[in-house]
Amino acid sequence: xxxxxxxxxxxxxxxxxxxxxxxxxxxxxxxxxxxxxxxxxxxxxxxxxxxxxxxxxxxxxxxxxxxxxxxxxxxxxxxxxxxxxxxxxxxxxxxxxxxxxxxxxxxxxxxxxxxxxxxxxxxxxxxxxxxxxxxxxxxxxxxxxxxxxxxxxxxxxxxxxxxxxxxxxxxxxxxxxxxxxxxxxxx
Numbered sequence: 001x002x003x004x005x006x007x008x009x010x011x012x013x014x015x016x017x018x019x020x021x022x023x024x025x026x027x028x029x030x031x032x033x034x035x036x037x038x039x040x041x042x043x044x045x046x047x048x049x050x051x052x053x054x055x056x057x058x059x060x061x062x063x064x065x066x067x068x069x070x071x072x073x074x075x076x077x078x079x080x081x082x083x084x085x086x087x088x089x090x091x092x093x094x095x096x097x098x099x100x101x102x103x104x105x106x107x108x109x110x111x112x113x114x115x116x117x118x119x120x121x122x123x124x125x126x127x128x129x130x131x132x133x134x135x136x137x138x139x140x141x142x143x144x145x146x147x148x149x150x151x152x153x154x155x156x157x158x159x160x161x162x163x164x165x166x167x168x169x170x171x172x173x174x175x176x177x178x179x180x181x182x183x184x185x186x187x
Contacts, residue, residue, distance in 0.1 A: 051157015
């Protein structure tokens, strides 16, 4: 090829093992390539910010659900105890009996029991949930670079976000384990 050297585009380093490479490490996209120490610094800062934002979205999602639940309970004139699905102790059947747990039968209605949510708040809940799942998987992909620095940035962002947005506890929800699951969230 005498004299026909073609300039090569910088390639992304792909590691499947723990590494501390900086230059030419690509983060999720080929276009997000670390080409200098400054880009590395700003990439770590962006990943930390995404981790903080993820924790904010988790708190926002719980507050949104709480706000919607309050508005639905006020609209029906129900109290918190009445809307919690607890059966009265005066000889009525328990929730477990009603759902067929004791009889060994479960129906589709068991998994969707509850108060119907109107379309607009339901769509908002779906958008926030989708954004939370997307961001969770995005951060997982950053983690899967196996780069010690980028992994540390994800963990620092999550810890910082949890510190900022996790300053209160709902003791009743924790003790009664009524907080629900995280859905498809990775962390």
